[in-house]
Amino acid sequence: MAQHFLLSSQARTLNIIKIAQMTEKQAETYFRKVRWANTNGKPVCPKCGSLEHYNLKGRSVWKCKNCYKQFSITSGTLFAAHKLPLKTYLLAIALFTNEAKGMSALKMSRDLNVQYKTAFVLLHKFREALLETRDETPMDGIVEMDGAYVNGYVRPKNNINDRIDRRLAKHQNSNKRCIIVVRQRNDGSTELVGSKRTLTYVLHNENTQDILKIANNSIQKGTEIHTDEANAYDTLHAKYNMKRVDHSVEYYNQDTKACSNQAESYFARFRRFQEGQIHKMGNLYILNYANEMAYREDTRRMSNGDIFNDISSKCMKSLQSNEWTAYWQGNHRISERLGVAA
Ligand SMILES: [Zn+2]
Numbered sequence: 001m002a003q004h005f006l007l008s009s010q011a012r013t014l015n016i017i018k019i020a021q022m023t024e025k026q027a028e029t030y031f032r033k034v035r036w037a038n039t040n041g042k043p044v045c046p047k048c049g050s051l052e053h054y055n056l057k058g059r060s061v062w063k064c065k066n067c068y069k070q071f072s073i074t075s076g077t078l079f080a081a082h083k084l085p086l087k088t089y090l091l092a093i094a095l096f097t098n099e100a101k102g103m104s105a106l107k108m109s110r111d112l113n114v115q116y117k118t119a120f121v122l123l124h125k126f127r128e129a130l131l132e133t134r135d136e137t138p139m140d141g142i143v144e145m146d147g148a149y150v151n152g153y154v155r156p157k158n159n160i161n162d163r164i165d166r167r168l169a170k171h172q173n174s175n176k177r178c179i180i181v182v183r184q185r186n187d188g189s190t191e192l193v194g195s196k197r198t199l200t201y202v203l204h205n206e207n208t209q210d211i212l213k214i215a216n217n218s219i220q221k222g223t224e225i226h227t228d229e230a231n232a233y234d235t236l237h238a239k240y241n242m243k244r245v246d247h248s249v250e251y252y253n254q255d256t257k258a259c260s261n262q263a264e265s266y267f268a269r270f271r272r273f274q275e276g277q278i279h280k281m282g283n284l285y286i287l288n289y290a291n292e293m294a295y296r297e298d299t300r301r302m303s304n305g306d307i308f309n310d311i312s313s314k315c316m317k318s319l320q321s322n323e324w325t326a327y328w329q330g331n332h333r334i335s336e337r338l339g340v341a342a
Contacts (some may be wrong), residue, residue, distance in 0.1 A: 014303075020091060090312070177203075211233055
């Protein structure tokens with residue numbers, strides 16, 4: 001029997017020990033090569049794109065000869081105005097890369113010996129980089145769609161006489177949200193197994209109108225969509241080639257070949273993340289968490305070295321985070337992000 005990819009040496013190309021032994025200069029060289037990949041690390045002015053600059057003495061700060069803008073290795077990126085050594089950020093990305101089912105901020109704070117607040121913001125910056133750079137090109141081929149609820153739990157009262165009917169709409173938890181996953185199956189054009197690309201959205205509930213909006217945004221007309229029997233998807237029959245599977249009867253329909261197991265396996269990973277790592281999930285961040293797990297599903301057959309490079313370059317591409325800058329000082333501007341435009 002062939003060895004599982006994750007057990008092979010090709011899957012392990014990231015060396016945390018080497019990163020830990022880097023000098024700050026080496027960490028900077030890495031950041032430069034990732035940020036200015038096209039010029040092999042030679043600084044490019046973020047304002048005007050000029051390659052000519054003065055090197056300000058003793059610091060890794062440059063001044064553009066064309067527009068006189070001063071810039072550093074991290075200006076305009078997610079790590080702008082960084083407070084920690086660059087090497088610490090590389091270690092953080094490496095640790096984040098290796099946690100296949102996500103990472104808690106407490107673990108990050110212990111591993112890096114930084115405050116919990118620092119670790120919390122750092123993890124959310126990574127998630128934001130993944131979300132901002134996600135590929136939202138409408139999918140084709142075969143797509144699977146499904147929804148799952150989060151934050152809807154209502155704890156039953158201790159005494160039976162105090163208990164309410166938790167199935168009634170008026171007794172539902174108002175924080176309840178629905179994550180919708182849209183996965184394009186692999187058509188053999190890449191080495192990825194199972195799914196090619198995964199997009200996630202957050203809704204108040206699984207309703208016809210929003211499901212149609214999501215499909216319009218993320219799936220090309222005429223695409224084959226596999227989903228379960230939930231009523232919210234009925235509206236898609238007019239535009240798409242729908243395959244429905246009744247989960248109360250079976251997971252795979254022999255006649256129609258309808259099957260949404262890829263969507264289900266996404267939720268399996270998401271639940272492990274939710275229950276095993278983050279426990280409590282603020283509604284403000286559900287989309288970020290959901291997208292992190294989508295990224296991990298899509299990259300699960302890449303080597304950890306490739307994932308590390310990919311996340312690093314996404315962090316360097318993302319504009320300075322408005323949402324997470326000075327978060328604990330209360331200057332943040334975070335609002336609940338749902339998957340589709342309201
Ligand atoms: Zn310039």
